[in-house]
Amino acid sequence: MILNFFKVLNMKKTTLLLLTFFLNATALFSQKYLNAQESDPMKMGWMQGFPTSEKTLALASDGSFFKFPALRYSVCHMRQFLPTTEVSAAQKNRYNFKVKLDPKIDKLEFTPLESNIKMSWSESLYKNYTDGILILHKGKIIYEKYFGALKPEGIHAAMSVSKTFTGTLGAMLVSEGLLDENKTADFYIPELKNSAFGDATIREILDMTTSLKYSEDYSDPKAEVWIFSAAGNPLPKPENYAGPKNYFEYLQTVQKDKGKHGEVFAYKTVNTDVMGWIISRVTGKSLTRLLSEKLWKPLGTHVDGYYQVDASGIAFAGGGFSANMRDMGMFGEMIRKKGYFNKKQILPKSLIEDIMRGGSQQAFKKSVYSSLNNWSYRNMWWITHNKNGAFAARGVHGQTIYIDPAAEMVIVRFASHPEAKNAKIDPTSLPAYQAVADYLMNK
């Protein structure tokens, strides 16, 4: 039938149709998405100058501004779509990195996981839809690239890398004695007494070993994540909406699952949002203000970051942070240097050592992340327990702060990969980071 159809067309049209068919087939069967170069948000011309309606990515109720390829623009401009609140950068004692770029890194080769075809570092950046990548070695910038919509002075959504900031601040308050990690959440927030968090300890929340009746399966329309999302949506609620109106109301309703707290690592965003609430309750400050005062200002950051907020102005602690890449690098380097950065001890050394020792590998093994062999989760950091002792902050679509103590290396990557899950992105990332580490250790 297709052949018959082609016969009625002249040669030129046939060629065009065949080409279209071939391209569609390619798209369908081998490469579902536009590649990094094809989906370049600047070439798309979205939201430039005084855009026509056709070049507009609007905030629609279907969240289309956050779907690939529009995602490639919106990750760098979250606040053009949503209400936000600042994480003020330093106004004095700003830190400036020394820069000594190493041109050899682009040519480093590695073998992606589950593959036997070598790939170069520079090739991997396109494969991963990288928007920005920074490599620090012994505190100096040795590699720095910007793609897509990201500019050196710009910001990018950190997604679940945000969790690591909440976890680190929570652990800091434990160090300072403002929080007792063995006390349950209801001790600090009585309103949580009848929720799943009521009898969960601060430690269980920080390490996400709570047992929650809470599904983050976006493909299930009955998953609790949808109620969470509706509650956190800052826009006016629909007229007949009867659900929780903000994080404050929603978190009190989370129920316990069958298991006990403390036994299985279960990566669920609401743990971080509850930690944000606990942090605010014991300090009397918003998470954004505390992050600015305790980290962003002492680090000497240059660019105000921001959090997406709910209708009450509450920061989305579990995933709403956007920040500048070099500023993220300052944070990563401070952690690598066990809290010391910009001429001061910003976090206690013991806190970083606790993160590096990691959480329960047994609890991790029982989780859906068991394919990440021997890993653990501590204070909202991912600990690889590899030979270099690497650990990381990780967010969907390819965000990371990757710290390799043995190689004295910190990598920050922002990306806008079409697929959310890191399982799709790790194969061309983790071995690439290891290749750079190996190179630096033998340099």
Add this chain to the structure above:
Amino acid sequence: MILNFFKVLNMKKTTLLLLTFFLNATALFSQKYLNAQESDPMKMGWMQGFPTSEKTLALASDGSFFKFPALRYSVCHMRQFLPTTEVSAAQKNRYNFKVKLDPKIDKLEFTPLESNIKMSWSESLYKNYTDGILILHKGKIIYEKYFGALKPEGIHAAMSVSKTFTGTLGAMLVSEGLLDENKTADFYIPELKNSAFGDATIREILDMTTSLKYSEDYSDPKAEVWIFSAAGNPLPKPENYAGPKNYFEYLQTVQKDKGKHGEVFAYKTVNTDVMGWIISRVTGKSLTRLLSEKLWKPLGTHVDGYYQVDASGIAFAGGGFSANMRDMGMFGEMIRKKGYFNKKQILPKSLIEDIMRGGSQQAFKKSVYSSLNNWSYRNMWWITHNKNGAFAARGVHGQTIYIDPAAEMVIVRFASHPEAKNAKIDPTSLPAYQAVADYLMNK
């Protein structure tokens, strides 16, 4: 009946009731609003930490977050409610003011307009619901105070002071030859051909002498401003919404009124938004980016400002700017110094001299603002033509940048007065500014 009612109560209750009655009567008949101290947004506890639902000021479709007294919080936190886009501050060569505070200013006295009772400067700040006030004399800070929700490193909505930035940038492009002030808008934007702007010149738009069928009377439900507001609203449109979806679509629909362009000063926000479009078209840049590159960075500002945007990410040129007070002071001082500031000529001297000469006083006299005796409007600045040659940027609820060349004085004021109209605020402002000017000139 009231007396009978009191009889049944004991004395204490009666006193209380009488007091309540007196306070209510006072509120009804002489002072409709909570005063500045009573409406202090920090004491109200709104949006602090992890606020309960009762302490929430949410973005509702009725815009309640922007009504007094909620306004007192939201003016300093517009981006907690709305999508925004940055006006990036300087990353290098930041300017630092010299400070030499003059304690005598608080005690200066003046007679408010239409009154014969003297008022002190410090008293006027509460009367005006001042959130922040800065006085520069010969370029030094001699007075600086913060109230309400404003912090030194914070930002505040500039409201129609925003227009002055659009007008100044438009006039700059005229100076640079990128715009010809005698050409009509359709020369630069053919899409405007069939709108009222089609045959309006750049000069008429910059001086707001266009003749537009456009009412900004918010009390008239049929006023065009409602269509403009709906178009500019960044939130997803209601399901059956058939109107313009952004500024780009709306501005093309504005129709001409009976009169000719160029004859009467008619203060209408859409002129500024059209100028924003023209600026973007001829420079290929968004207004926010141009403002950052041409003014905010060269001035050496410290804090990123931002604009409220529509669904297409287009800045609300006519009223959407929020900025830091000292940064506003840098802009004002640069204008007073005829374009020279932070060791460079930022705007051409001739441009500032053109603003200071003013626009048509005849066109102004025919406007609804005729009570502002002898004033004129030029490049979206208000020119007083008083003996000191003072001129100003002005926004509703009390925002201003007031420049007095003779007194070598610049005043920046941010406020959250319950009433929008400056007619309610000028009586305790304009003579107060004159009193400071007189004092400085005789010092």
